[in-house]
Structures are given as C-alpha cells and as structure tokens.
Amino acid sequence: xxxxxxxxxxxxxxxxxxxxxxxxxxxxxxxxxxxxxxxxxxxxxxxxxxxxxxxxxxxxxxxxxxxxxxxxxxxxxxxxxxxxxxxxxxxxxxxxxxxxxxxxxxxxxxxxxx
Amino acid sequence: xxxxxxxxxxxxxxxxxxxxxxxxxxxxxxxxxxxxxxxxxxxxxxxxxxxxxxxxxxxxxxxxxxxxxxxxxxxxxxxxxxxxxxxxxxxxxxxxxxxxxxxxxxxxx
Numbered sequence: 001x002x003x004x005x006x007x008x009x010x011x012x013x014x015x016x017x018x019x020x021x022x023x024x025x026x027x028x029x030x031x032x033x034x035x036x037x038x039x040x041x042x043x044x045x046x047x048x049x050x051x052x053x054x055x056x057x058x059x060x061x062x063x064x065x066x067x068x069x070x071x072x073x074x075x076x077x078x079x080x081x082x083x084x085x086x087x088x089x090x091x092x093x094x095x096x097x098x099x100x101x102x103x104x105x106x107x108x109x110x111x112x113x114x
Numbered sequence: 115x116x117x118x119x120x121x122x123x124x125x126x127x128x129x130x131x132x133x134x135x136x137x138x139x140x141x142x143x144x145x146x147x148x149x150x151x152x153x154x155x156x157x158x159x160x161x162x163x164x165x166x167x168x169x170x171x172x173x174x175x176x177x178x179x180x181x182x183x184x185x186x187x188x189x190x191x192x193x194x195x196x197x198x199x200x201x202x203x204x205x206x207x208x209x210x211x212x213x214x215x216x217x218x219x220x221x222x223x
Binding site: 031044101106107108 | 144145147155156157158159162164201203205206207208209210211212213214215216
C-alpha cells in the first residue's frame, strides 16, 4: 500500500515564476492537509481539503497561494509569482476519516526560490 | 489564542530515559499527537492520546492531562537512531493538526 506521494521532491523556481506541488493521498484516504515548514521551525498548517471541497484554508496566505483536490487526480498546491520567502519544505498529509485518525505525511517538496 | 510549547532541545545518553513535556492552549481541542521527524524526512506518527492517562507503545509512552493542558512523551532505553525532532500536535474535530516547534533530542554514546 503506497504511502502519501508528493512530487517533485525538489523544485527550483526563479522569482516571479509559478510553483505547482502535487500530492497523491494514501489509497482510501479522502482528507488532505498541506503544511509548510521553514528551516529550524515547526510545521505550519496551510489548508485542509476533501474531494472537490476546501474545508479550512485559514493558514493560507491571502494572495498568490491556492489549493485544490479534484474528483480525479492529485491535490495541487499552487504558488503564483513566487518570492524568496516562499522557499520552504511543503508537506502533504492524508487521513482516512479526518478526526481521531493519524495524519500520514509525504516526503515533502523542497521549494527553493532563486 | 493558539499556543503549543515544548523545549527546544534535550540531550541524553544511550540507554537512558528522556521525557519531553508539552503544554498547549488550543481551541476545539480533540486530542494530542506525537510525531518523530528526522532531518530532511517526513514526520512519522508515534502516539495519540484523546483521554487522560498513559498510552504505552514499546519504548515510547505518552501521557495526557486535559484539565492541565499538558502532555509528555517518554522515550526509554534510548538508541542512537532516536536522535530526531519530536513534535507535539493538538488536533481539532476536523483532524487538523497544530504543531509545536519541536524538541530536538540528541542521543550521545
């Protein structure tokens, strides 16, 4: 049973470009969460999605960031017009039921903005 | 406000016991998770407490007191591979985790 798959593992973008990060949850999991981790810091919640619905986006910056989890295919975190401060590790996690079940994390995408 | 506090770093010798404390003040509290994260890797699930008391899983145990807003993770018979960051996280009714900054545990020979 494959775990949470994230790609790419490493992504380099120049300032002003777009970054697309993909996440395929574990089989049977319909709850997806995105987190950001800056060097030497903890994981910060960004957004929680179920299929075709954004449930909680309270951690998402108001501009340039968007997320989706379509009926078919992976969840996508999209960052438009990237800036140096967007450089971080972005982790996706999934769970089967949401509440009371552990989140299973992918290996993350390390975004570097040059 | 939302607040989760845990020590930044702890050092212990191989074979010893280490206790990592975590205090939390979060709204909609529904349980407390502990995760382990090695540098450059994904966090991995260690334990989950929803009721007060102690949960034991091999060398790792976790305790929760909801009335005190307090949890600890106990690591026994430390091994070198236990050197990692240990993350305390509260969860709400949607399953959203809110993490502390992590405690870096350094195990020395």
